[in-house]
Structures are given as C-alpha cells and as structure tokens.
Amino acid sequence: MRTANSAAQYVGIREAKTQLSKLVDLASSGTDVVIERNGKPVARLTTLEQPKKKPLVYGLLEGKGWIADDFDAPLPDWLQAQFEGRDKPNEF
Secondary structure, eight states: OEEEETTEEEEEHHHHHHTHHHHHHHHHTTOEEEEEETTEEEEEEOOOOOOOOOOOOTTTTTTSOOOOTTTTSOOOHHHHHHHTTOSSTTOO
8 A cells, every 4th residue: 555645545455355344434434445357546535525424494385274173073984984994874
C-alpha cells in the first residue's frame, strides 16, 4: 500500500481483495482508496454523501379535507351484517 498524498491511499488489486473490509472502513472514515492494476489506477473507494433529509412540515394539508359530523355513528343494520358475513340484519 502506497500513499501518494494524505487524501488517498493506493493499493494493488490483490491486496484490495484480501483487505476489502478494512479498505471500506478506511474509505468510510474519509480517506479515498485507489485500487491499482499493474500500477495503474482502475477504481476508487470513497465515502458516499448521505442524502439530506427534508424538514418535516406539519399542517401542509390543513383545510384540504373534512370529516362528516356522523363519521363514528353506528352503521345501518344491513351494512353491518355484510361486514360480519351475515345474510340478514340482526341475525345472531
């Protein structure tokens, strides 16, 4: 493993195969890892930027919907019977 500068470390492809886990840890800590084949750079391991989270904004849909005054009223017998799998209302 050679170091060209403090920002990147260069490794051969064989060394990269045997030490991939360590190289990924090194890359995730901020150091770029350049993988070489026959002394020529062919790949780079680097840190991924985390996507920025959009701030959560409450009240965006305020006033866009409504709830009926009787939304929690009992269902009519015929409809309740269908939900319960009965053929006729009030059949227990």
